[in-house]
Amino acid sequence: MTIPNGASPAPNASIATSPNDLPSVPAILNQISAQGAHLSTTPQDYDSRLQLLASARALVQALETPRETMIKHIWAQPAVQVGITMMYEAGVFHVMAKKDGPITVEECAEATKMDPKLLARLMRHLGSMGYLIETGVDEYAPTNFSRAMSLRIIGDGYPCIINGLFNTLSKFGEFTKAHDNKMVLNHTDTALRHAEKVDMDVFTWLRSMGLGAHLNNHMAGYHQGRPSWMDANVYPVEERLAKGADTSHDAPFLVDIGGSTGHDLAEFLTKHPRHPGKLILEDLPVVIDHVQQLDSRIERVPYDFHTEQPHKGARAYYMHSVLHDWPDDVCASILKNVVAAMKPGYSRLLVNECVIPDRGADWQATALDVMIMIEFSAKERTLADWSRLLEPAGLRIMNVWSGGDGAESLIECQLA
Numbered sequence: 001m002t003i004p005n006g007a008s009p010a011p012n013a014s015i016a017t018s019p020n021d022l023p024s025v026p027a028i029l030n031q032i033s034a035q036g037a038h039l040s041t042t043p044q045d046y047d048s049r050l051q052l053l054a055s056a057r058a059l060v061q062a063l064e065t066p067r068e069t070m071i072k073h074i075w076a077q078p079a080v081q082v083g084i085t086m087m088y089e090a091g092v093f094h095v096m097a098k099k100d101g102p103i104t105v106e107e108c109a110e111a112t113k114m115d116p117k118l119l120a121r122l123m124r125h126l127g128s129m130g131y132l133i134e135t136g137v138d139e140y141a142p143t144n145f146s147r148a149m150s151l152r153i154i155g156d157g158y159p160c161i162i163n164g165l166f167n168t169l170s171k172f173g174e175f176t177k178a179h180d181n182k183m184v185l186n187h188t189d190t191a192l193r194h195a196e197k198v199d200m201d202v203f204t205w206l207r208s209m210g211l212g213a214h215l216n217n218h219m220a221g222y223h224q225g226r227p228s229w230m231d232a233n234v235y236p237v238e239e240r241l242a243k244g245a246d247t248s249h250d251a252p253f254l255v256d257i258g259g260s261t262g263h264d265l266a267e268f269l270t271k272h273p274r275h276p277g278k279l280i281l282e283d284l285p286v287v288i289d290h291v292q293q294l295d296s297r298i299e300r301v302p303y304d305f306h307t308e309q310p311h312k313g314a315r316a317y318y319m320h321s322v323l324h325d326w327p328d329d330v331c332a333s334i335l336k337n338v339v340a341a342m343k344p345g346y347s348r349l350l351v352n353e354c355v356i357p358d359r360g361a362d363w364q365a366t367a368l369d370v371m372i373m374i375e376f377s378a379k380e381r382t383l384a385d386w387s388r389l390l391e392p393a394g395l396r397i398m399n400v401w402s403g404g405d406g407a408e409s410l411i412e413c414q415l416a
């Protein structure tokens, strides 16, 4: 490690073992008490729960010492991630969810063919971290979290990220040093290519690792349980899209470009069953081929967004978590194909992405931004970044509809 010239001397080592912010603890506890009382009267209120969660996190940080935080980051959390991934792949969470009560390590090992001595150590760590409930010696009951690990939309994210992308994460520092510690925004020069010595983007890489379906399920899971743009209190679909739309049977109404296996359009169909025209799902052929259990009213179209958009004059083209995967030059080429298909005065482009505020960004958005930087050499964007990208493409931002903390916004555009 090099210490910059003129840096002040290291602080007294005792700070490593002092709580981070003990004087703040009483105030945080008061806040938690008030927020907890409020939540108990409105248990379904999303924002109240997040506010209480933020206070609970602040409490943990205030109480922890730097040493404890450090051990948590570099021992406990990596050990959790590796343990969960191994147990998920072996099917331990499915076995536990099926029994849905206390189960011994021996039973889990027997059912999954894992070495009981190895499994005992992994489960012990998950128990000590609160992800399983220790009910006896080498015996555990599931938690809500571990039950949910038997769902692919939750579990598949672990092999996808840990097995597919962790090597890249660990090489990001090396990659950046090779670029004189400069940020790289270039889709042909990514930490993934550096780490894995391949000429592939993340999607191609994960598919080559047998993790394509895992990524699709992970994306579906990432979007669960948060306010969605198509909810009545976020974007008025009826007023902004349905009203004035071409009502003919085959008129394209909503085209989801890079829509993965169709979870957003499926949600749209449930929430807006009486929409006019057609719903169209577009993604690469290899993704469309994997679509299962999608309502037959949603048309599936294999399409590469670097080519001409086949559906012209749709009421709305929609891209969710697509443009953030690419630096501006690639986005400009994707947008060119959308803009060319849009009908003046009629078509909208709906971009469903994070709009990072100048301060006070949510941790989920900042985490995603760093992951996107590492994996794609791309970024989450501020409103100024979005304007700089969308306006030169020939679009005008009509409105930005916010989904609230931790949720993407809907940037509504029309031709300029």
Ligand SMILES: C[S@@+](CC[C@H](N)C(=O)[O-])C[C@H]1O[C@@H](n2cnc3c(N)ncnc32)[C@H](O)[C@@H]1O
Pocket (backbone or CB within 6 Å): 203, 219, 220, 223, 257, 258, 259, 260, 261, 282, 283, 284, 287, 303, 304, 305, 306, 319, 320, 321, 322, 325
């Ligand atoms: C981060 S995922 C987002 C998926 C979906 N919109 C969602 O929000 O869950 C990006 C999507 O872009 C698709 N994609 C990547 N390259 C593409 C291309 N050249 N043409 C069309 N889709 C592409 C991927 O297959 C993937 O489904």
